[in-house]
Amino acid sequence: MTDGSAVDIDIDLDQVPEGRPASSSGPMPWLVATGVTVLAAALGLTLTLRSGSAPACAAGRTLAAAPPVGNTTHSGKATFYDSKGAGGNCSNPAAPANRLYVALGPTEYSAGAACGGFLDVTGPKGTVRVLIMDQCPECAPGHLDLSREAFARIADPVQGLVAVTYRAVVNPPLPGPLTFRIKEGASQWWFAVRVGNHGNPLRSVEVRQGDSGPWRSATRQDYNYWLIASGAGPGPFSVRVSDVYGNRATVGGIRMAPGRVQNSAVRMYARTAVAAVPRPSASARPPGNRPSGTPTPARRPVEVARASAPATDTPAARTAAVNARWCAG
Helix, strand or coil, rough: CCCCHHHCCCCCCCCCCCCCCCCCCCCHHHHHHHHHHHHHHHHHHHHHHCCCCCCCCCCCCCCCHHHHCCCCCEEEEEEEEECCCCCCCCCCCCCCCCCCCCEHHHHHHHCCCCCCEEEEECCEEEEEEEEEEEEECCCCCCCCEEHHHHHHHHHCCHHHEEEEEEEEECCCCCEEEECCEEECECCCCEEEEEEEEECCEEEEEEEEECCCCCEEEEEEEECCCCCCCCCCCCEEEEEEECCCCCCCCEEECCCCCCCCCCCCCCCCCCCCCCCCCCCCCCCCCCCCCCCCCCCCCCCCCCCCCCCCCCCCHHHHHHHHHHHHHHCCC
C-alpha cells in the first residue's frame, strides 16, 4: 500500500484556526461537534489505510519465532517460486535433485532454526514431502512458498494460491551420514561449520579440538552455519550435533579444510530408509565466501501463477486472491 492511497489532512489540533475565536461558546456548538466527528472519521480512515486493515498474511507476525516441529498439523496456504537451482538461505550447496523444497516466512524460518527439516504438505491433489531450505521474507506464519514442482504435486499451478495443511516430519529417512563444511575464511581463530544430512532441525552444535578437552558451543547463524567467533583451534576437530528431538551424534577427524564438504560415516539416528532428498554432490559449493556476512543472495519475491479464469467465484476465493496480491506486493 503506497502513500498515494491515503488521505492526508494537514491540521494542527493544538492551534485555533485563523479568524476563529478560541472560545467554545459559539452560536452553533453542534457544528463544532459535527466537524470534530467528521475530522476523527477522516483521520481514522487515514490511519486505517496507512497501517492497514491488514489481511491474514500480516496477522501473527508478532508470534514467537519457532520452526514447525512435533506431530502438530498446521493450516495455511501455499504459493510457489523457483530458486533457479540455488540452495537458498540455508546455504545448501544446491537445490535438492528432486526439486521438492519450501521457503518459510521469518517466524517459522526462525533465523535458520528450521533449516534441514522436512514438511509433509497436503493440498487439493495430495501430499508432498519438502525440504526446508529457504526463507520467504514476505510470508506470514502459515504461508508456505513451495517449489514449482512441489506445488504441482498438491494443486494445479494455474490456481497459484491454495489452502494447505502441513506438519513436520519426525526422524525422516536420511540421505546418508552427516556431512560437514567449514566455511571459506575459517582459521584457527575463526570457525564456522555447516552440518548436512541431519534430517530433523538442529538444536545445538558443539566443537572441540581433537578428541579430548572441553566442548565449545557454536552459535547458529541465520544462513545456517554454526559460528565460534574466537575460533576452535587448528583442528582436526570433534563435532557433536544434537537435534530438537534429542538425537545426538559425535563425529571426529573433521579437518580445517574451508570450502570442502567432508563426509562422515556417522548417521544422526538409526533410521536407514531411502531418503526423500538425495545428498548433493560434495563438489558443489554454496554462493558467497565472506566469513561474517550473509552468504546467500536475496531470494526472489514470491511468484504467484496467474489463473486465466478462477476455478470458483466464491467470497472465500475472492478473499484469498486479495490476500495473495497483498502478500506478493
